[in-house]
Structures are given as C-alpha cells and as structure tokens.
C-alpha cells in the first residue's frame with residue numbers, strides 16, 4: 001500500500017516536515033492520501049483495502065489511526081465496509097474509472113461561445129493611467145466627507161445594516177436618487193421605481209433578464225457601449241446593430257416593421273463613444289415606435305451630469321408621461337467606479353410587478369455604502385462635488401481639444417461639451433488597435449474606436465480619449481506622444 005499512497009510524514013523526522021511548519025496529523029494525512037488514490041483510480045473500485053492492523057504496521061501509525069481513517073472514508077462514501085473487509089466504492093469520477101479527464105471546450109462556456117471571443121483580449125491598461133476614458137478625477141474625490149458619511153452610517157445603522165437589506169436597495173438611497181433625478185435630469189420618478197444595482201452593468205443585465213426572453217431581438221448603437229452588448233449576449237438576445245450619426249442612433253425607416261426589438265439600448269445624452277446628442281425629434285419617434293411595438297427603451301445616462309455649456313440635456317424618460325423607458329444610471333463617474341453603485345428607474349406601472357422577481361434574484365447588500373451615499377446626496381455634498389468636477393472637466397476638455405487641434409489638424413474631433421472623453425477619427429491607414437498598444441508602452445491608455453464597432457467596417461478607426469483622470473497640464477504632452485506614434489504609420493498627425 002505504501003507504494004500506492006506514499007509514506008506519511010512523521011513529526012519526529014524533522015527533515016521530512018513541510019517548509020516552515022509542522023506536518024499535518026497522521027490521521028488527516030492518511031485520509032487525504034487514500035482519498036486521492038481512490039479519486040485518481042490508483043485504488044480502483046472494488047479493491048480490498050488492507051486490514052487496519054496490517055496498514056497500521058506498514059505506515060508506522062497506530063491501529064486506531066487507521067480505524068478512524070477508514071470510518072471517515074466510509075462515512076463520505078469512498079469505501080464500504082462489511083464482514084469481509086473494507087472495499088473501494090464504485091465512483092462516477094472519470095479518473096476513478098481510469099478515464100482521461102475531459103478537456104473543456106469553448107462550447108462548454110456557453111456565454112463565451114455566444115460572445116465569440118473566448119481567450120481574446122483587448123488592449124486595455126490600468127484604468128487610472130492618463131487618457132483612460134471613463135475614469136473620473138480620483139485624486140479630487142472628497143475623501144474626508146465620504147469617510148464621515150460612512151462613519152455616520154456605521155454609528156447609526158450597525159449592527160442592523162449587517163443583515164440582508166431590501167432587494168431593491170436602501171429606501172433612503174432610492175428616495176435620495178429619485179429627488180436628485182427629478183431635479184437634475186428631469187426624470188419622472190419616485191423612490192419606489194428605483195432598483196439599486198452593482199453599477200450600471202448590473203442594471204443592464206437586470207433589464208435584459210426582466211424585460212426580454214432568450215431569442216428576442218435587441219437593438220444596440222453601433223459603434224456602441226460594449227457593456228450593453230455583453231448584457232444582450234448574456235440574455236441570449238438576437239443583437240442587431242443600429243447605425244449612429246451626428247444626431248445619435250438612426251433607425252432605418254423600415255426596421256420597426258421588419259424586426260421590431262424587445263429591447264433597444266441607447267445613450268441619448270452623450271452617445272458612447274461618438275458623443276452625439278440624440279435629437280428631440282428622434283427621441284419622440286423612438287418613444288412612439290416603442291409604444292406601438294411593445295419595445296422597452298434602455299436609456300443609459302452614464303455621464304449626463306457633466307455638461308459644460310448651456311442647460312443640461314434632460315432625460316428621454318421624462319420627455320413624456322409614462323414613456324416606455326428603463327432609465328439606467330451609475331455613480332461610477334460622479335463618485336468613483338469601485339463604489340459599484342448604479343440603478344435603474346422602472347416605469348411606474350411596472351415597478352410593483354417586479355417586486356416578487358426582484359426578491360428572487362437580488363439580496364440587498366452593501367447597505368452601509370448605500371446609506372452613506374444617501375446622506376452624501378441629501379447633505380448637499382454630492383451636488384458640491386459635481387459642481388467642482390464640472391469646472392475641472394470643462395478645463396480639461398478644453399486642454400484636450402486644443403492639443404488635438406494642434407497635433408491632429410486633419411482629424412475630426414467628435415463629442416460635444418459633455419462627459420469625460422473626446423473621440424478622434426483616424427484614417428483607415430492607421431491601425432488604431434496597434435496605436436493603442438504602442439501608447440500603452442508609453443503609459444497612455446486611450447481606447448481604439450474600432451473596438452466599439454459591432455460590425456467591422458471601414459471609417460471606424462480612431463481613438464477614444466478620456467480626460468477625467470488626466471490633469472490639464474499633462475494632456476498636451478500626452479497628445480504630442482500619440483501624434484508621434486500615429487505619425488509613424490501615416491502623415492495625418494503633426495509630430
């Protein structure tokens with residue numbers, strides 16, 4: 001038997017102990033060795049184990065140790081004991097049957113197979129590097145105020161807030177968000193319509209789960225947000241790309257008749273990544289068509305708070321009473337991404353009907369953060385932070401625009417006075433993925449515009465350049481570097 005399971009490590013032989021520690025008790029070692037031998041088929045089903053006295057002598061342990069080990073193995077079903085002795089049970093593990101282990105294939109990971117990019121990686125650096133789109137100015141976040149809000153939540157709500165919360169999220173936060181959205185984004189809602197999620201991503205996944213069935217059609221902006229595409233794939237939707245122009249998503253005239261969708265994803269305040277603002281004519285047309293076709297419009301208002309000129313662009317949800325809109329928001333840009341708090345505003349008529357479903361799929365956690373955020377909003381701290389960030393991002397956007405105009409004079413800059421990124425169109429001759437990979441070696445992290453295209457085509461190359469986390473004075477040198485790298489493969493940039 002010692003040839004099959006190997007010798008045990010005795011504490012009295014110091015040379016054989018594991019590095020830096022005592023060996024496991026003999027009984028535990030014996031159980032583990034026998035289990036492994038059975039699972040890997042070295043002790044095949046039906047084989048008779050030695051009598052306890054014999055094995056004890058062979059392994060240099062007490063008989064009692066072997067008896068306890070056999071009893072343990074019998075209790076878990078590795079062996080069966082009767083009057084004739086102790087035998088290995090027939091197990092269904094392929095290794096125990098002496099078969100080679102099955103290799104997992106991409107088809108086994110059904111979601112990866114649907115997405116079709118198993119193993120494929122995008123060039124993507126650390127999200128705090130300069131020029132990363134979507135990362136806010138983390139070093140300007142008011143940490144002392146946030147710490148106070150967290151401490152206040154702990155003082156007032158512990159230990160109760162350690163338990164499960166309401167599946168839709170803390171009522172105080174839902175009310176605070178609703179009040180803020182009514183005023184700042186023109187959303188028609190109260191707290192009962194809001195479901196708190198783990199960032200906008202979970203809200204998109206939830207919308208897909210709640211409002212569509214596998215096989216339904218989902219329309220999505222192209223180029224568009226990869227997170228929305230991922231949510232539709234996860235829901236096994238038939239995902240159809242819709243073109244985008246300077247007025248936002250542009251649905252071809254006949255599409256509503258031929259293939260009406262169950263879900264339509266759009267980012268109307270600031271199309272991601274082109275920056276287009278969806279015109280009011282198209283908003284009204286989408287709402288009217290969605291009403292007549294039974295479609296839910298997912299409005300992703302991910303950075304609508306950051307508008308630098310004129311009045312904020314109000315939400316599509318609030319444009320008309322009872323619009324068939326699922327309004328999705330996130331605190332990833334307005335607070336910080338690791339907070340992982342987002343939300344969806346459900347239509348009033350629907351909210352009550354989702355309660356049972358939400359109880360089944362959500363559990364209500366992160367209660368302290370939610371309570372702290374509620375206080376942060378209600379106390380005015382959130383509004384003050386937004387005001388400071390608007391001024392900062394306006395200045396950074398201007399610095400980026402100036403640098404792009406100087407170093408890429410022949411390239412169009414997309415994006416209005418909004419958000420935390422600008423998009424630069426590049427000629428097809430420049431491989432934007434290769435450019436992004438080279439930029440990363442210089443510590444810069446813009447994204448390739450072509451990576452947002454759902455359908456590969458010409459005219460889709462460019463760079464999505466974030467300025468939220470990059471100080472204004474670093475933008476000109478960073479863009480000069482990008483121009484040098486781009487100039488190596490084309491004459492469009494001025495190095």
Ligand SMILES: Cc1ncc(COP(=O)(O)O)c(C=O)c1O
Pocket residue numbers: 133134198199200201202225227267272300302329330331332337341342
């Ligand atoms: C278009 C869009 N929607 C939503 C989000 C926010 O996602 P989350 O709240 O999951 O961080 C982002 C973040 O980059 C985004 O670009």
